Amino acid sequence: SQELEQSPQSLIVQEGKNLTINCTSSKTLYGLYWYKQKYGEGLIFLMMLQKGGEEKSHEKITAKLDEKKQQSSLHITASQPSHAGIYLCGADISGTASKLTFGTGTRLQVTL
Amino acid sequence: DADVTQTPRNRITKTGKRIMLECSQTKGHDRMYWYRQDPGLGLRLIYYSFDVKDINKGEISDGYSVSRQAQAKFSLSLESAIPNQTALYFCATSDLGGTSGGPQSSYNEQFFGPGTRLTVL
Numbered sequence: 001s002q003e004l005e006q007s008p009q010s011l012i013v014q015e016g017k018n019l020t021i022n023c024t025s026s027k028t029l030y031g032l033y034w035y036k037q038k039y040g041e042g043l044i045f046l047m048m049l050q051k052g053g054e055e056k057s058h059e060k061i062t063a064k065l066d067e068k069k070q071q072s073s074l075h076i077t078a079s080q081p082s083h084a085g086i087y088l089c090g091a092d093i094s095g096t097a098s099k100l101t102f103g104t105g106t107r108l109q110v111t112l
Numbered sequence: 113d114a115d116v117t118q119t120p121r122n123r124i125t126k127t128g129k130r131i132m133l134e135c136s137q138t139k140g141h142d143r144m145y146w147y148r149q150d151p152g153l154g155l156r157l158i159y160y161s162f163d164v165k166d167i168n169k170g171e172i173s174d175g176y177s178v179s180r181q182a183q184a185k186f187s188l189s190l191e192s193a194i195p196n197q198t199a200l201y202f203c204a205t206s207d208l209g210g211t212s213g214g215p216q217s218s219y220n221e222q223f224f225g226p227g228t229r230l231t232v233l
Contacts, residue, residue, distance in 0.1 A: 002154075009152075033221055042116075042202060042224040043155075088154060090222070098162075099145070099170070100222060102155035 003027060004091055006103035014111050018077050021106045023089030025070040031092040032072045033100065034063050038085045046074075046087075076108075084110045115139045116225040118203050124231045131190040133228050135203030143206045144186040145222065146170075146178060148199040155202065161186055193232040201228045 005024045013019050023032065031050050035043040047056045052067025060077045076083055086107050090100040116137045125131055135144065146158040147170075157170030159178040167178060175197060179187045190197055204222040 004154075006154075035224075040200070040227070040229070042226045043204075043222075045221040045223070048221055090155070098168075099157060099160055101157075102147075104152060104154040 002104060003093060003101050004089060004103040006087075006089060006106050008106060009104065010107040010109075012109045012111060013079050015080060016078050018075065019079055019108070020076075021074045021087050021108075023072045023074070023091075023103050025091055025093055027070070027093040028095065029065070029067065029070055029072070029091050029093060030095045030097070032063075032065055033090040034072070034074055035088045035090060036085050037088060037105070043088065079108075079110045081110045081112070084108055114226070116203060116205055116223055118201075118225040118228050120228060121226065122229045124233065125193055126233050127194055129193050129232075131193050131230065133188045133190075133201055133203075133230070135186045135188070135225055137184050137203075137205045137223075137225075139205050139207070139223060140183075141205035141207040141223070142183065144180065145204040145206070146176075146186065146188045147202045147204065148172070148197075149202060149227075150199050158188065158201075190230075190232075193230075195232045198230060198232045201230055 007022050033048050034046040037043045047063045049065035055064045062075045065072045086105045088105045089103045119134045142163050145160040147155040149155050156172050161167045161180045164180050177189045203225040206222040
């Protein structure tokens with residue numbers, strides 16, 4: 001089974017709508033990273049969360065870390081076509097700061 | 113110029129052939145990683161290296177080998193390619209900051225190359 005589960009697997013939203021993507025770990029999270037990938041391209045770093053309750057924002061994207069639930073959420077406000085792509089969460093679940101485990105990704109489409 | 117480059121960007125090969133994918137970085141990072149991405153499976157770690165003399169297996173290293181020729185170069189080889197190695201391959205680099213381990217650990221983000229799309233027929 002996957003150590004890092006993302007939901008939903010795919011999402012289609014109308015431009016201007018809000019949306020949330022979740023990333024849940026079966027193990028303790030020592031650091032959580034959100035990346036965005038345009039189809040067939042490399043990953044672009046969005047944000048890193050380390051402490052329980054931590055929340056970070058960049059433009060219209062906000063990420064939160066719930067340490068107790070071993071979960072992070074990524075919220076996009078007033079979605080735009082430029083937000084389309086695959087969102088991946090990666091986490092240090094080993095506690096050794098040596099490598100990241102990634103979720104399966106959430107594919108986001110934004111319709112006009 | 114891109115900080116992390118991968119060559120080739122696309123490759124089609126036949127079963128049984130030996131293939132090498134190359135990764136170069138200009139970020140000066142010590143740590144380098146190779147991942148593969150398959151639909152529905154996300155990114156899976158193949159090998160990673162903390163410096164030229166330190167190479168570690170990831171979760172799916174069978175059928176692959178690596179070489180860290182220099183701090184800036186990390187190559188992935190498929191000794192005898194098979195169709196289920198068809199995937200998108202990514203190289204990444206990182207530079208650890210702060211202490212390691214535990215809730216206070218600091219771990220800088222990984223920087224990814226553009227990927228190599230490999231098809232094994």
